[in-house]
Amino acid sequence: MPNNTISSLLKKANQVLSERHLDLNAAEILLETRLEYTRSELWTHYFDELSDEAEEQFQKDFKRYLNGEPVQYILNSASFYGLEFYVDQSVLIPRPETEELVQLAEQVVQKEKVEKVLDICTGSGAIAIALKNRFPSLSVTASDISKEALFIAKKKQ
Template sequence: MPNKRTIGALLHEVAQILKARNLDLNAAEILLETRLGLKRTELWSSFDRVLEEKHELQFKADFDRYLNGEPVQYILNIAPFYGYDFYVDQNVLIPRPETEELVLLCEQFLKKNPQKTVLDVCTGSGIIAISLKKLFPELAVSASDISFQALAVAQKNSLALNAPVNFVETDLLEAFKHEKQTFDVIVANPPYIAEREKQEMSTYVLANEPELALFAENNGLAIYERLIKDLPEVLDDKFWIAVEIGYTQGEAVQALFASTFPEAKTYIHKDINQKDRIVVCSNLLNGDMN
């Protein structure tokens, strides 16, 4: 790539490469606008701007990484979620839009039913816990993960976004059981992909994202089985629980909750694509947000 080209000329050139490889045509614009600190509309209105050599060299390095199979979010160490930019690296999953629906459901519940304490299990980069703390600053928010590396990312995001969260390194609920801590609300987005589903997954995901945060045994249900069995030890008398699920797991996870909490109401919430995505269990009268 020779120097002294305009933004428009550069984007036109790399668009041909992306088309030829059947890759996301947005990738080049995302890389460029983020490094230059521009909004998309500002980038489009700057097509005649000549790039400085340092910016062109940075773009070439970024674009080569993308062509070699690295996701844009890891290249830039930024992923948007629920209106905030979160730091991400290969120690954590890239936030998915489906998880925003879990936060939205929790937000809707908390607006109608104010609570005091929330626990986010398998927090990863901290997106759920931090988003809830930003929405409800008065909430005492805790978050756990088995991965020390993931918690380091979550702590970084907590500080950057000025959202104090109590992070705990533990296997699911073990530390809270030991300390006899209880919570009003518990949310979780645990690993739930079955090993057999690997063949259906993007090579971008398999090559870059941590397997520990993706896969679970017993057709993806193993973490739910352990989590739900232990939940009664860490819940207050009145509670609201919401977990993200794979779209084929609704009835199975609902049955696990019904077995452990026969007195509570459990329902499946569908995502924007009308696929089963969240299971909610609550013994509060207003806990049903369906």
Template sequence: MTIAEILHQAKAELTTRGLDLNIAEILIETRLDLTRSDLWMSTDRELGPSEQAQFDADFARYINGEPVQYILEVAPFYGRNFYVTPSVLIPRPETEELVYAAEKFIEKKPNRVRRVLDVCTGSGIIPITLKATFPELAVTGSDISVPALEVAEKNSKQLQTDVHFIHSDLVEYFQQNGEKFDMILANPPYIADDERAEMSAYVLNHEPELALFAPNDGLAIYEKLIENLPDIVDNSFWIGMEIGYTQGEAVKQLFEKSFPQATTTVQQDINGKDRMVICVYERI
């Protein structure tokens, strides 16, 4: 079959099922290493038997409910492609806004930031992106999940960034070793258990629960993490955390308790929803 014939058949099935009509193109162009324009210039090309078999297997997995990012083991984030497996969350666009906020602070105060830590790093998208942009920084990522750290290490190697990854329950390792940072980021698990009913089956059936859910209405990890952060921050610091859109005030209060001397603000994402809490203290 030609690419055009495959796309025609696939789109008919995707339409019937109410699924993303771009999936067939994404599967073919990724597996054949084509750009979108290359794909459309190659629609008369016939796939070989192994290529056809690969597409059929990939398409069946998607139809059966598996996210395309896990099928292809790749997901875009901040202009780079990251290796992903079911051991890590699929990167979300909202997290790009947290990275952007950190970048803007570093650009504005380049002499204030030297050591950066990303807690609950998962696939390593946050520390790798910052290290790629600011190679002079010492950047560390930590996670409690060993399989997630293996994914992060692979991403760091593939993207040629020298990020240091540590196995740690939140910041316990750094407390024990007396390490301090002047920039800390985190996108911890923050979904409450009672929100499961509102979530997509694609997420619930495939993405790691350890990285999604937290007790106490999704606030438990914030509570433990923010309580311990004073032990590992430098004299001046910038801390940024992604939050669920209903958690802004609660997380802000946690920061104000741990850092009464700092300025803490809730910031909204591009859709106008509370998405980040930023805590900043600059010692004069």
């Protein structure tokens, strides 16, 4: 079997991840995202050979992950409240726990008939955009002291 199949790359990667006690899903996430495959497509093509470019990109991504960089920063993408957000080192990665804050805000918006929301220190814009997505007529203002963060938040609009 060739050394540059999805199967062989994932087996090698999983061995390293296991030895280092790292997330075993990381290699699959990196590979499927770069190949633009769903998880099931990745497994359907499990024994396919990768192009040299795809293998090289995976090796670069995997090395970054092994050096401690989060998958979200490597891929410049984070899921939050059913939406995808661009992220880089200029902003914090939206956390699943923060989705609870959005749920609480939704309850307040509905119960109190809130018309305006101010998101201070918006970062990636995840909270502001999730609320605006849920309540299109809601007036949402997002602010941040970081120009880089505001640039990133505007990418999602």
